[in-house]
Amino acid sequence: MRTIKLTIAYDGTAYNGWQVQKNGRTVQQELEKAVMKVFKKKHRVYGASRTDAGVHARAQAAHFKAPPGVPLERIPRALNAVLPESIAVTRAEEAPPDFHSRFDAKSKRYRYYILNSRCRDPFSEKYSWRVPYRLDVPLMRKEAAVLKGKHDFKSFQARDKRERPSVRTIFDIGITKRKSSLVIDIEGDGFLYNMVRNIVGTLVEVGRGYFPPGSMRKILENRDRTTAGLTAPAKGLFLEEVKY
Amino acid sequence: MRTIKLTIAYDGTAYNGWQVQKNGRTVQQELEKAVMKVFKKKHRVYGASRTDAGVHARAQAAHFKAPPGVPLERIPRALNAVLPESIAVTRAEEAPPDFHSRFDAKSKRYRYYILNSRCRDPFSEKYSWRVPYRLDVPLMRKEAAVLKGKHDFKSFQARDKRERPSVRTIFDIGITKRKSSLVIDIEGDGFLYNMVRNIVGTLVEVGRGYFPPGSMRKILENRDRTTAGLTAPAKGLFLEEVKY
Numbered sequence: 445m446r447t448i449k450l451t452i453a454y455d456g457t458a459y460n461g462w463q464v465q466k467n468g469r470t471v472q473q474e475l476e477k478a479v480m481k482v483f484k485k486k487h488r489v490y491g492a493s494r495t496d497a498g499v500h501a502r503a504q505a506a507h508f509k510a511p512p513g514v515p516l517e518r519i520p521r522a523l524n525a526v527l528p529e530s531i532a533v534t535r536a537e538e539a540p541p542d543f544h545s546r547f548d549a550k551s552k553r554y555r556y557y558i559l560n561s562r563c564r565d566p567f568s569e570k571y572s573w574r575v576p577y578r579l580d581v582p583l584m585r586k587e588a589a590v591l592k593g594k595h596d597f598k599s600f601q602a603r604d605k606r607e608r609p610s611v612r613t614i615f616d617i618g619i620t621k622r623k624s625s626l627v628i629d630i631e632g633d634g635f636l637y638n639m640v641r642n643i644v645g646t647l648v649e650v651g652r653g654y655f656p657p658g659s660m661r662k663i664l665e666n667r668d669r670t671t672a673g674l675t676a677p678a679k680g681l682f683l684e685e686v687k688y
Numbered sequence: 689m690r691t692i693k694l695t696i697a698y699d700g701t702a703y704n705g706w707q708v709q710k711n712g713r714t715v716q717q718e719l720e721k722a723v724m725k726v727f728k729k730k731h732r733v734y735g736a737s738r739t740d741a742g743v744h745a746r747a748q749a750a751h752f753k754a755p756p757g758v759p760l761e762r763i764p765r766a767l768n769a770v771l772p773e774s775i776a777v778t779r780a781e782e783a784p785p786d787f788h789s790r791f792d793a794k795s796k797r798y799r800y801y802i803l804n805s806r807c808r809d810p811f812s813e814k815y816s817w818r819v820p821y822r823l824d825v826p827l828m829r830k831e832a833a834v835l836k837g838k839h840d841f842k843s844f845q846a847r848d849k850r851e852r853p854s855v856r857t858i859f860d861i862g863i864t865k866r867k868s869s870l871v872i873d874i875e876g877d878g879f880l881y882n883m884v885r886n887i888v889g890t891l892v893e894v895g896r897g898y899f900p901p902g903s904m905r906k907i908l909e910n911r912d913r914t915t916a917g918l919t920a921p922a923k924g925l926f927l928e929e930v931k932y
Binding site: 453454455500502520524529530531532534563564565566567569571 | 697698699744746764768773774775776778807808809810811813815
């Protein structure tokens with residue numbers, strides 16, 4: 445049995461997220477169905493990131509145990525032939541036998557697209573959050589920089605009955621503006637449930653002037669989700685890269 | 689009655705082209721329905737380009753006669769409120785009373801997207817033609833340059849029972865490559881039915897090596913559609929700009 449690492453792109457619009465569940469179509473389910481068709485045996489496909497419903501990926505990483513038979517270089521084409529159009533396996537590599545896409549990941553990079561325009565756009569609207577207000581981008585950058593480093597991100601974690609560990613390290617966060625498009629890149633060692641979308645929602649409220657300068661540090665220190673901003677919609681979020 | 693010039697963006701995927709017809713939804717129909725709802729009266733909306741089924745527009749131009757009532761600056765928002773998400777009025781201006789979006793156009797610029805990759809892409813696949821073969825881009829550029837200027841483009845005109853005038857002027861044609869994306873820009877004083885898509889299809893066959901160097905001049909001189917290449921799919925074509 446080889447351990448195969450896959451790189452996968454998907455348009456998350458029609459999926460109920462990555463993870464297999466009883467109700468709704470998921471990306472993991474579609475991949476496992478494809479693996480079943482190609483390798484004639486059921487195999488679990490483990491993903492590096494359990495992306496949420498509606499979230500997209502340009503390069504999700506995953507792995508599975510593959511029986512011999514299909515040569516490595518033929519795996520992407522074989523899987524793509526049976527996968528829906530909205531999912532594409534862009535690469536297959538043989539990994540060490542004990543490789544685990546999720547536990548071995550060193551960092552993940554997410555990108556969030558904001559369309560900062562009063563007028564809708566039939567093309568980018570499906571893959572971005574349209575914000576019609578004027579945004580103070582230099583202030584957003586300044587407040588975003590506070591998040592860099594190792595912090596307790598409790599304030600940006602989706603509320604939950606259970607107390608879960610919430611310390612993470614953000615290696616880099618950057619905001620790029622080009623015409624009416626605003627791109628937020630965040631790289632970190634791991635992300636809490638909804639963390640990127642909660643950070644983006646808070647940054648937009650900073651940019652609109654809802655939160656005064658210096659708010660981000662206070663929100664972080666509060667360790668309280670209710671003091672941060674709203675959750676940005678899933679459709680603007682892309683998992684861009686998983687590093688090992 | 690004011691003459692209002694509109695700038696319109698649309699995702700053509702779900703439409704049977706621009707022009708009103710008995711069967712199928714068209715962009716013109718949707719606009720006329722929106723004008724009816726906003727101005728409470730039926731008005732014809734004339735477009736600069738009768739884009740084909742599945743073709744997109746980033747900036748189609750159109751005009752209609754509008755009764756007073758709705759102030760100019762409110763027209764885009766009023767129309768967008770009743771238009772489907774896939775159509776957006778991005779601008780409204782008052783034009784001279786005798787302005788005609790189609791007859792007064794000095795030039796139109798189209799852009800065609802090719803995804804030159806063996807692997808599919810869930811995001812760009814809807815808005816580009818995926819060509820999995822190696823393409824000789826320098827040769828494509830050289831052959832494309834032959835089309836610049838005033839020529840009889842009969843060889844690139846969709847076949848038809850009627851003989852129609854087929855002399856047009858191409859002001860500029862350029863091919864830009866960035867990673868696996870190939871963008872073809874064509875600006876001209878007017879285009880025959882399917883002309884851009886037939887030129888793109890022929891250029892791709894040049895790039896694949898189906899047509900030897902020097903073919904474009906011969907195809908042009910043949911004045912015969914059957915000697916040119918295939919028609920590139922509609923989904924990769926965008927009307928980018930109409931100049932007056």
